[in-house]
Amino acid sequence: MKKQLLSFTKISIALGLGLLVIWLSVRNITPEQEVSIFTSFKIANYWWVILSILVGIMSHLIRAIRWKMLLEPMGYSPSTWSTFLAVMVGYFTNLGIPRSGEVARCSVLYKEAKIPVDKSFGTVIIERSIDMLIFFSLFFITITTQYKYLDHYVQTQIYPKIHEKFDFIPTEHLFGNTALALFGLFAFVFFIFRKRIFASAFGVKLIKLFSGVWEGLKSISKIKQPILFIIYSIGIWVLYYLMIYLCLLSLPDTASLGLVVGLSVLVIGSIGIMVTPGGIGLYPVLVAETLFLYGITKESGSGIAIGWITWSAQTIMIIIVGAISLLIVSSHSKKKNVALPEDKK
Numbered sequence: 001m002k003k004q005l006l007s008f009t010k011i012s013i014a015l016g017l018g019l020l021v022i023w024l025s026v027r028n029i030t031p032e033q034e035v036s037i038f039t040s041f042k043i044a045n046y047w048w049v050i051l052s053i054l055v056g057i058m059s060h061l062i063r064a065i066r067w068k069m070l071l072e073p074m075g076y077s078p079s080t081w082s083t084f085l086a087v088m089v090g091y092f093t094n095l096g097i098p099r100s101g102e103v104a105r106c107s108v109l110y111k112e113a114k115i116p117v118d119k120s121f122g123t124v125i126i127e128r129s130i131d132m133l134i135f136f137s138l139f140f141i142t143i144t145t146q147y148k149y150l151d152h153y154v155q156t157q158i159y160p161k162i163h164e165k166f167d168f169i170p171t172e173h174l175f176g177n178t179a180l181a182l183f184g185l186f187a188f189v190f191f192i193f194r195k196r197i198f199a200s201a202f203g204v205k206l207i208k209l210f211s212g213v214w215e216g217l218k219s220i221s222k223i224k225q226p227i228l229f230i231i232y233s234i235g236i237w238v239l240y241y242l243m244i245y246l247c248l249l250s251l252p253d254t255a256s257l258g259l260v261v262g263l264s265v266l267v268i269g270s271i272g273i274m275v276t277p278g279g280i281g282l283y284p285v286l287v288a289e290t291l292f293l294y295g296i297t298k299e300s301g302s303g304i305a306i307g308w309i310t311w312s313a314q315t316i317m318i319i320i321v322g323a324i325s326l327l328i329v330s331s332h333s334k335k336k337n338v339a340l341p342e343d344k345k
Contacts, residue, residue, distance in 0.1 A: 021281035036301030041309070044250045049309060052246035053317045059239035060087050060321075063127075066232040070123040071115065073222045078113035085112060085325045092322025095278045095315070102128070108329050130220075134237050135270060142267045145260070149293040241266050247310040253302035257294055265290050269310070278315055284308045 029037075064084035071078060090105030106120040143150070190197060197203045220226045245262035248254040254261075268290045272283035284307030288296075291303040298304070 017276055017282070019281060021276070021285055033299060033301055036299060037304050038301075040251055040253075040301045040305035043252070044305065044309060046250065048246045048250040049313050052243045052310075052313050055239050055243050055246060056314060056317045057321060059236050059243070060084065060091070062232050062236050062239065063087055066229060066236070067123065067127060069223050069225065069229050069232070070126060071120065072224065074119055074123075076113070076115045076119070078109060078115060082109060082112035085329055088318070088322045088325035089329060091318045092326060095318060095322075098277045111329060111333055130233055131236075134233060135267070138237065138263065139267050142264055146264055146293070149264075153293050237266075243314070244269070244310060247306060247313060250309060251302050251306055253296055253300055254291065254306050257291075257296075261291070261294050264293070265310075269307075278318075279311055283311045287311070 061080075061084055064087045065080055067083045067087065068078060068080060071083075086105040086108040089108045090101035092101075093104035094101035102121065102124045103117070106117045106124060109115050109120050110117050220229055223229050241262055244266045245259065248257060248262060248265070265287055268286050269279070269283050272286045273279035276282045284304065287307035287310060288298070288303035291306060292298065296303040296306075
């Protein structure tokens, strides 16, 4: 009962945060901005968005193929169709109940291919660990290559709001100095309280995360085609990036921003998906703020519009393909249940 209550509380807080972000982002919108936003939605070329959705489906197909490669060393050879159905049901479930997708996809795979949940769940943890490693690599690349934009954003958008109380802080390299100060503070606190941190529930989870990443890297050597596995892993994120970039092409204001902007949107937007269920509320806002770094003003409405267009494309794709996958899995289960009495005769 306590676990269910805790799970419900976490979901409510995450969903509440997403709704709060939506409210905060729209409460100060002027009538002129409303017109600009709706105009952006009207003039958007949705053929690019449809192409983005198809690319998204392709990324999930590659994820299903990659998952198969992790299962094969354990002696299991499910069909790509089975793993794809499981992956899509997992994403579909995650929209309603955050963090439930991993268990859901393993349960589907058990129904489809009779692979024990505990066995397949271990491979999902490995898969997620590798994805996190790629994400943090992209995050580091984005921060270092886009430093001047981030520094300018902090100086013009954040620092003026706290200038009255912190006017002694030099504005030169403000973003870098702030990041270094926070890192130094974190390192100091971690060093002083390291024993308590490692003994806490958070510390245990952190250790599991890093050990999972390490185990994931070691498991690649057991795969028949490790190079192909790495190519698939990188390919998934390339397709994620392409989804974003295609959506940027749908509006005139964002179509000419360039390839690097797509990477920034991918990385910052991914943070929104990690924090709120399916990125609701937070993802579009983070995308709009990211595009603001590159000159897409809030008055133009294009930043907010692209944020919602990109989020909607991903969400609609998961809802449609995920729901169809769930129906297919359910129909398979019904057929097996009907066939069972006949086999006993």
